[in-house]
Amino acid sequence: MIxxxxxRKEYNVDVTPDMPLLWVLxxxxxxxxxxxxxxxxxxxxxxxxxxxxxxxxxxxxxxAAVGKEITTIEGISENIDHAVQKAWIxxxxxxxxxxxxxxxxxxxxxxxxxxxxxxxxxxxxxxxNLCRCGTYQRIRKAIHRAAELSQA
Amino acid sequence: MQKTSSNINRxxxxxxxxITSAGFIMGLxxxxxxxxxxxxxxxxxxxxxxxxATEAFELTPFVVIEKSGAITIFNTxxxxxxxxxxxIPSLIAEELEVSMDxxxxxxxGGEKKFGGGQSAGGSSSIRSNYNNLRKVGASxxxxxxxxxxxxxxxxxxxxxxxxxxxxHKPSGKxxxxxxxxxxxxxxxxxxxxxxxxxxxxxILEKPMPRPDTPLKVSGKATFGIDVSVPGMVYASVExxxxxxxxxxxxxxxxxRKVKGVLHVETSTRTIGIYSYEGVAVIAENYWAxxxxxxxxxVQWDHQGHDTFNSKTYEQxxxxxxxxxxxxxxxxxxxxxxxxxxxVKVEAFxxxxxxxxxxxxxxxxxxxxxxxDKLEIWTSTQxxxxxxxxxxxxxxxPEENLTVHTMFNGGGFGRRLYTDFIHDAVQLSxxxxxxxxxxxTREDDTQQGPFRPMTFSAMKGALSADGKAxxxxxxxxxxxxxxxxxxxxxxxxxxxxxxxxxxEQKYEIPNMKNNYVYADLHIPIAAWRSVTSSTLAFAHExxxxxxxxxxxxxxxxxxxxxxxxxxxxxxxLLKLKEVSNWDKPLPKGWGRGVAQYEFFAGLGGYVIEVSxxxxxxxxxxxxAVIDLGTVVNPDTVRAQVEGAAVMALTAAIKNGIxxxxxxxxxxxxxxxxxxxxxxxxxxxxxILANGGPKIKGVGEPGLPPFAPALCNAIxxxxxxxxxxxxxxxxxx
Numbered sequence: 001m002i003x004x005x006x007x008r009k010e011y012n013v014d015v016t017p018d019m020p021l022l023w024v025l026x027x028x029x030x031x032x033x034x035x036x037x038x039x040x041x042x043x044x045x046x047x048x049x050x051x052x053x054x055x056x057x058x059x060x061x062x063x064a065a066v067g068k069e070i071t072t073i074e075g076i077s078e079n080i081d082h083a084v085q086k087a088w089i090x091x092x093x094x095x096x097x098x099x100x101x102x103x104x105x106x107x108x109x110x111x112x113x114x115x116x117x118x119x120x121x122x123x124x125x126x127x128x129n130l131c132r133c134g135t136y137q138r139i140r141k142a143i144h145r146a147a148e149l150s151q152a
Numbered sequence: 153m154q155k156t157s158s159n160i161n162r163x164x165x166x167x168x169x170x171i172t173s174a175g176f177i178m179g180l181x182x183x184x185x186x187x188x189x190x191x192x193x194x195x196x197x198x199x200x201x202x203x204x205a206t207e208a209f210e211l212t213p214f215v216v217i218e219k220s221g222a223i224t225i226f227n228t229x230x231x232x233x234x235x236x237x238x239x240i241p242s243l244i245a246e247e248l249e250v251s252m253d254x255x256x257x258x259x260x261g262g263e264k265k266f267g268g269g270q271s272a273g274g275s276s277s278i279r280s281n282y283n284n285l286r287k288v289g290a291s292x293x294x295x296x297x298x299x300x301x302x303x304x305x306x307x308x309x310x311x312x313x314x315x316x317x318x319x320h321k322p323s324g325k326x327x328x329x330x331x332x333x334x335x336x337x338x339x340x341x342x343x344x345x346x347x348x349x350x351x352x353x354x355i356l357e358k359p360m361p362r363p364d365t366p367l368k369v370s371g372k373a374t375f376g377i378d379v380s381v382p383g384m385v386y387a388s389v390e391x392x393x394x395x396x397x398x399x400x401x402x403x404x405x406x407x408r409k410v411k412g413v414l415h416v417e418t419s420t421r422t423i424g425i426y427s428y429e430g431v432a433v434i435a436e437n438y439w440a441x442x443x444x445x446x447x448x449x450v451q452w453d454h455q456g457h458d459t460f461n462s463k464t465y466e467q468x469x470x471x472x473x474x475x476x477x478x479x480x481x482x483x484x485x486x487x488x489x490x491x492x493x494x495v496k497v498e499a500f501x502x503x504x505x506x507x508x509x510x511x512x513x514x515x516x517x518x519x520x521x522x523x524d525k526l527e528i529w530t531s532t533q534x535x536x537x538x539x540x541x542x543x544x545x546x547x548x549p550e551e552n553l554t555v556h557t558m559f560n561g562g563g564f565g566r567r568l569y570t571d572f573i574h575d576a577v578q579l580s581x582x583x584x585x586x587x588x589x590x591x592t593r594e595d596d597t598q599q600g601p602f603r604p605m606t607f608s609a610m611k612g613a614l615s616a617d618g619k620a621x622x623x624x625x626x627x628x629x630x631x632x633x634x635x636x637x638x639x640x641x642x643x644x645x646x647x648x649x650x651x652x653x654x655e656q657k658y659e660i661p662n663m664k665n666n667y668v669y670a671d672l673h674i675p676i677a678a679w680r681s682v683t684s685s686t687l688a689f690a691h692e693x694x695x696x697x698x699x700x701x702x703x704x705x706x707x708x709x710x711x712x713x714x715x716x717x718x719x720x721x722x723x724l725l726k727l728k729e730v731s732n733w734d735k736p737l738p739k740g741w742g743r744g745v746a747q748y749e750f751f752a753g754l755g756g757y758v759i760e761v762s763x764x765x766x767x768x769x770x771x772x773x774x775a776v777i778d779l780g781t782v783v784n785p786d787t788v789r790a791q792v793e794g795a796a797v798m799a800l801t802a803a804i805k806n807g808i809x810x811x812x813x814x815x816x817x818x819x820x821x822x823x824x825x826x827x828x829x830x831x832x833x834x835x836x837x838i839l840a841n842g843g844p845k846i847k848g849v850g851e852p853g854l855p856p857f858a859p860a861l862c863n864a865i866x867x868x869x870x871x872x873x874x875x876x877x878x879x880x881x882x883x
Contacts, residue, residue: 016411019439027386027437032378033371035561036438037511038593042820045511073371080370088369092361092786095794096233097368098375098511098561123829130820132511132562133233134797136828138790 002062006031007075017063021055022046024062025072033073033101037130044129047102048072054109056128073101076108084108087146095133103129107143116147209337211292213265214244214285221330223248223316224256228270229277230533231259231364232510232563233794234850235787236277238362242783243281246355247289247348249313250329257363261555262539270536270557273568273678275752275848278783282846283347290345292336299336300327350842357840359786364559376531376558377515377590384517384586385414388441389430389575390448391421391599394813396457396673399429399450406447407433412440416448419578423571423601423675424636432579438590457673458813465810466502466605469628469670473500473609477626477668480645481654484662489622493613497701501608501690502875504807507823508603508679512561513596518576519586524548526577527586531560533567541570546577564798565678569601597823598815601677602808604630606649608690610697613662618702620713622662625653625691630672632683642669651683652750652855653691657720658713674810680798681851684750688855689803689862689876692746696863697872706863707733707745719778722839723747723756730837731758731774738762741771744863746856753847754778755792757860761868767881768865770800773834777852780845782838788849789836795853796834801826803858804880 001012006029013028020039025031025048034057037045041056048057049071076082080089084107094100103126110117110125117125122143131139208218216224225244231237241257260266269280293313300318301311310321319326350357367373392399404416415434420427433444490496516530526548532538535557543550560567576589591599606629613622633648634640645667654665679685699709707728714721724747727733737743740763747756760772775792782788805824809816817823836853862873865883873883 015437015439019437023437023439026378027439030380031371032374032380035375035511036377036513036590038820040593040819040821043511043593077370080366085369089361089365092365092790094233094362094365094368095235095790096231096511096560096562097364097373100368101371104369127827127829130511130825130827132509132564132798132825134794134826134831135790136797136831137793137833139828140833 003066004062004070005068006070007072013062015062018061020058021048021060021062021065021070022057025057031072031074035098035101037099037102042130043099044102044106045099047105047129049105049109052109052112054106073105076104082108083149084111084142084146086149087142091138091142091145093135093138093142095135099129099131103131103139107139107146110143111146111150115150117143207334209333211295211333211337212288212341214288215248215292217329217333219330219333221316221328222256223250223254223329224258226258226260226266228260228266229281230272230535230557230560230563232272232533232560232567234272234277234791235362235784236272237364238360239278239783239787240281240285242355242360243285244289246353247286248293250316252355252360252363254316259557260535261557262535262537268536270539271534271568272563273533273565275850275852279846279848282781282783286347287345290347291342294342294345295336295339296329296332298339299332303327303332303335356783357785360784362787373559375512375561376517376529377512377561379517379529379556379558379588381517381519381529381586384588385434385436385583386438386441387432387434387575387579387587387589388438388445388592389419389421389432389589389595390445390450391428391430391595392452393598394452394454394458395600395675396813397452397454399431400453401451402431403449404431406449407444410435410440410444410447412436413444415583416444417579417582419575421571422574423569425638426635426675430575432575432589434579434583434587438588442592454813460673460813461811462809465672469605469607470500472668472670473607473626473628475668477628477666478643478645480647480650480665480667482664486622486624486662486664489662490611490613493621494616495614495701497612497614497694497698499610499694499697499874501610501693503605503607503686503689504877505602505605505809506679506802506807507597507817508564508566508677509596509823509825510560510562510564510566513593514566514572514591515589516573516576517586517588518573518580520577520581520584523552525552527554527556528573528577529556529558530573531558531567532570532573533560533563534570538570538573542573542577564680565682566601568678593820594818597808597818601635601675603679603685604632604672604676606683606686606690608687610690610694612694612698614698614702618704620658620660620698620702623658623660624664624666625687625694626666626668627653627687628668628670630670630676632676632678634669635672635676649683651687652748653687655749656691657718657749658695658710659715660713680795681750681752681854684748684752684851684855685799685802688746688748689858692748692856692859693862693872693874696744696859696866700866710745719754720747720749723754723776723778726776726837726839727756727758727774730776730835731760733758740868742864742867742869744860744865744867746859746863748852748855750852750855753849753852755852755856757856759857759860759864761861761864763868766883767879768868768883770832770861773832774837775834775853776837776839777849778839779847779849780840781842782840785838788838791849792836792853793834795851796857797826797831799854799857800831800861803861803876803878805877807877
């Protein structure tokens with residue numbers, strides 16, 4: 001049994017220690033907001049927070065998450081009212097939406113670290129998250145907007 | 153937040169609402185059970201008033217109103233990012249006089265009652281539904297108004313609908329749609345309802361927040377890959393890396409020993425004329441299935457395909473270019489005009505094979521149940537054809553199949569194909585459990601279907617005063633059509649592979665366009681903007697080459713060839729205006745223009761670039777899309793912004809190449825996509841003056857991007873790029 005804390009809730013899961021956190025979240029805990037995109041840390045669709053730091057859960061063995069606070073997209077707000085989510089809605093960022101959980105998790109972590117990021121900060125923090133629909137220019141605007149909303 | 157749903161179909165809806173014999177469907181009694189509503193797994197749900205919804209009435213198949221006042225509108229077009237989940241129901245809602253937050257949207261699954269066209273592709277969703285779905289909404293509205301007028305003993309003219317109510321003008325009385333629906337459902341459906349005047353639109357033609365957005369920023373949207381049903385197991389299928397190989401034998405002993413592995417079975421993926429047998433490892437979770445798959449030992453017979461490589465194949469296309477092929481279009485006397493012209497121009501253009509790479513890998517949940525009942529949950533662009541074709545393939549009655557159309561994590565043409573669904577269906581039948589098959593990114597990148605390359609042999613001639621007098625675009629390529637069906641006719645031009653080249657509006661008196669067919673053993677497919685995605689590059693760069701040879705400004709040269717009024721001319725004039733085309737640029741900068749009209753619509757770009765170090769920096773992107781009538785301008789902008797990103801990836805990133813019969817690229821590290829730091833913003837302008845003309849939105853923003861970029865690079869550096877992809881950091 002492996003003990004995990006996800007979105008402030010404790011779970012005991014019976015899985016092999018090398019199983020990537022992504023598949024524990026999705027297939028064992030049913031938290032499907034975190035997505036599988038590449039399995040190689042190349043696309044960022046699987047981004048979650050480990051003690052507030054963004055990680056790629058597709059390549060992160062579950063055993064390494066023991067004793068840490070895991071936060072997924074389901075855990076960032078109760079009512080879809082995190083500043084980043086509000087900005088994402090205001091600017092109508094998602095198209096297909098598949099990558100957006102990961103985009104949002106990266107953006108939330110960025111804003112925690114740098115409350116008022118520059119375009120260069122956004123480039124650095126967000127270039128690990130691919131979007132095939134091409135929503136990048138709206139992601140950039142929405143991060144700036146979320147920064148405003150957070151400071152208001 | 154709006155109440156939305158994508159994952160229950162009509163049959164479930166009836167069951168869930170607990171419709172009793174009191175329900176009416178177009179005057180027919182709806183048969184249903186009075187069971188307790190099931191709400192499990194409806195994360196996108198649901199009905200506005202599940203608990204007390206005992207009666208629901210269908211005014212047309214697309215509109216169901218419950219006595220509680222809850223309104224459900226059915227959307228027949230799969231949502232893959234293009235915005236139809238809101239846009240299609242908004243056509244009905246506008247005429248029905250309800251707001252978007254008063255409706256629940258449900259996705260259809262190919263049911264007969266919703267008619268043909270339950271698919272998304274070709275930028276056709278709005279174009280093909282704009283009038284008929286507005287009529288659906290207007291019919292329902294007229295039925296409700298008539299029911300109210302009868303109740304009040306008033307004339308229809310004295311009544312009007314607004315905000316899900318009918319009002320009696322003289323008295324100010326009102327009745328809600330819920331109060332009226334039972335009576336309304338007994339009335340005849342008006343065949344020619346009166347449509348609203350566009351000036352009275354409350355939803356259409358205005359930026360509308362998409363109803364799926366809240367779901368997609370909270371992890372609550374259910375994509376195919378997120379579906380979970382009781383007893384479900386997970387599968388990963390080992391396939392030949394050499395496309396065309398046959399499965400000889402396999403040893404699953406080690407795979408079966410992996411913790412969590414339950415079964416090892418074969419299944420066959422069918423795509424177009426191709427069939428590929430694979431070995432599936434089925435396990436308690438997907439990770440275990442992947443580990444089991446790695447432990448398989450499989451023998452393949454490569455059937456000679458392991459010598460196939462891109463270099464040799466591309467050379468064969470260049471050799472084929474010397475042949476005449478078949479004529480696609482001819483006008484005037486091309487050969488004579490070239491022979492007599494003082495200036496002749498020739499060039500050869502090449503484009504790569506590319507992958508679709510939607511962010512959601514292919515996947516499907518299938519459940520083969522007792523009594524040969526089949527249920528399929530999948531991200532697909534074509535629920536209608538799954539519903540129609542799969543029962544035939546698997547020998548079951550059509551009513552035994554239920555299709556759940558999930559949110560698509562990207563489509564781009566890939567999900568027009570149903571190959572990945574076959575494995576899930578066969579495996580579920582074999583193991584007697586619901587099976588979720590998920591492709592790895594490596595499967596997705598290497599197994600196809602791919603967008604084919606096109607090579608283009610271009611020839612043109614100019615008069616002494618620098619006017620284009622002759623033009624030829626000869627396309628050399630494999631055929632998407634030939635990949636899709638037997639009995640492909642090589643004696644005729646393949647209009648799918650010459651898409652748009654003979655329909656450009658340039659007035660050139662002598663033309664001869666040709667198609668040269670090339671054999672290929674690899675499944676190839678439509679990809680966003682199909683063959684225009686590659687042909688526009690050759691076509692519009694070569695027009696630029698002719699302008700250069702004519703010593704004319706590329707914009708002026710094009711406009712000279714467009715003396716008659718046309719949408720193309722309007723797009724170019726708009727581009728000229730918004731980009732300040734005639735304003736000088738800083739030293740070291742260049743600007744390029746391109747447009748392309750094809751079946752999906754018409755768009756154009758002006759792109760400005762500068763020389764930066766060894767490479768090129770894109771400074772500014774102006775886009776114009778020609779639509780006529782627009783439904784949601786914000787979605788239009790988003791689609792063009794996204795098309796530009798996809799076009800840039802196709803222009804400057806690796807593409808797919810083959811060595812020893814295998815795709816060299818396997819995942820995003822060697823088949824990269826453009827990232828946020830590489831993408832400048834796109835300024836989108838919409839040409840929409842209303843009227844009956846409606847053009848597509850999803851695709852036209854793609855084809856003219858690469859030629860506008862390469863024309864700009866020529867303007868800045870004098871270097872003509874004739875082969876994609878190219879390295880933008882080394883120009």
